[in-house]
Amino acid sequence: MTLQPVLSVKGLRTHFFLDEHIVRAVDGVSYDLLPGKTLAVVGESGSGKSVHALSILRLLPEPPAKVVAGEILFKGKDLLKMPAEELRQIRGNRIAMIFQEPMTSLNPVLTIGDQISESIILHQNATQEKAWAKAIDLLGKVGIPHPSERVNDYPHQFSGGMRQRAMIAIALSCEPDVLIADEPTTALDVTIQAQILELMKELQKEFHMAIILITHNIGVVAEMADEVAVMYAGRQVEYGSVGDIFKDPKHPYTRGLLNSVPSIYTRKEKLEAIPGQPPELNKEFPGCPFVARCGVAEARCKDQDPPEFELAAGRMSNCWKQESESLKTRHRHDAGRAPQAPVLS
């Protein structure tokens, strides 16, 4: 039996329509997320990782944001077409999200217990009493010592690592099918990061949830991911299993990225840095967005947009160099029934 994806993102494009220009923050992202698996989304700052995640839950301010194309199928149903009420039943319940800075997503004037039980009451029709008991239980599960006392604390009484644990407790309160974690450990010390990642792995096993882990830390990807989507300038430029991506990266950006990471494991005389800067997203690139920094670019890379080359099942690269290996070619905008882009006056 083949597993059905719990979440399928197809040809997602999310743009910001600002007064002076359009920011093409997400411009072609497609993947299937299987239950119980972890997909890491990696890429540099500004590459569209967070906007992609917020698009899934439709949490972006519209306007200026607009999903101009794509489908986001949760168990086969398109979240982008769903009535607001139905979506609310899924958000925070079947699909939960945790953010980098837990302090900004926790309410400072409510106790941790109030915040967890509120989420339980909202989504599961539990009584106040039951929800409170479950809140204590969850705090214990995420490794907060003396949960029945700490449940009465306010967020500022928690350390950074404990707040992130509390956020995870809220996210897990409804046993979601999908957990989207946007840089969940970036603000934490490395020993606390190790605790939180371990916790996420344990809870994933227990609840059999799928995780979308957004990070720019290549080490965290190696530790956590089953599948990897690499983003550059709003586009998914490569996709594959974690083993394939690290052993045999195809896209020149992925190769550059992996070569530029220092490791405690080896000392290199010189890191292979990628020259130059990522492009600004307020311009449209006729060709490949990486062309200015790419060491192997061809003449056509400048003005011809590389499509998505499927190299094997679940293995994709958007680089002209892979054209000859390609089994199937798909334009990154293709997504079945793509809605029309709005006409700008």
Add this chain to the structure above:
Amino acid sequence: MSNQPILEVKGLKKHFSVKKGMFGAQGVVRAVDGVSFSVMPQESFAVVGESGCGKTTLGRLILALETATEGSVAFEGRDLYKLSNAELRKTRRDLQVIFQDPYSSLNPRMTVQQIIEEPLIIHDAYSGPGQRAKRIDYLLDVCGISQSHLTRFPHEFSGGQRQRVGIARALALNPKLVVADEPVSALDVSIQAQILNLLKDLQREFKLTYVFISHDFSVVRHLCDRIAVMYLGKVVELAKSETLFDDPQHPYTEALLSAVPIPDPSIEKRRKRILLSGDVPSPLKPPSGCHFHPRCRYAQDSCRTTPPSLEESKTAHWTACPINPFKEKPSQAALIEI
């Protein structure tokens, strides 16, 4: 290379008085609490540790931007805290700093030209005709900044470009010692690699000595010759970089190294982590004895009462742990060989 250290830190302490709790009782944060080490000319010396362990305070003490509660900092044999203001000002030419945050450390109202030129003006350096322009040209060139950027303002640049400008400014006066406080922590990996390579090249070009402050072991391994690991204001281990990674001696270093993810899934899959329980304790109320004992898996009764001192546990390898758990059996962190 001379055999005299360029920098000698001895028994350095910095205690801050802070209000504790709601009733405003005075508490003391021992941000730096008895740190000693020396750095040789043209060496890269790293200070690593988790948030709040005192790295930045130590850096500021070395630059005499902060007065010490106790102890001394000698630069080229002269105690910085005993210099007159005029002497200190002159010495400052040789001591420069690169900050973590290229966004806030550059004056937003100054052009790149003004930012790089300012130290030259303050110290009246390179003052002959055409010399300043030549110096700036040279700095742009070695730091990889384009001429056309001179008239532009910091906000027009990316983080990596801003960090280059900060580095050019720090090097303007040809310093001997540069304290770099998390110089690449705010940058993306691909840009981080550019800056690390640049810092390495500049060290050769300018014969620089670095005190490199970081929470990132991978970065430190790449750049530094020796490493001091700090925990709650104290150095718990100090060794050559290679030795520290291959043969860590302190239980805290062991746990830290084992927590760093390695960018290789085939290693990660087979690796066993040593997870430390709990958080770093409050520096207002550090645990008795060895500060690390509540989180340490090797702790014995004596650790609760006797504060360990930094001892030479192996040649040129200093450790503040009398239990010495890795004497017979090497640490787990070192056992990640393939």
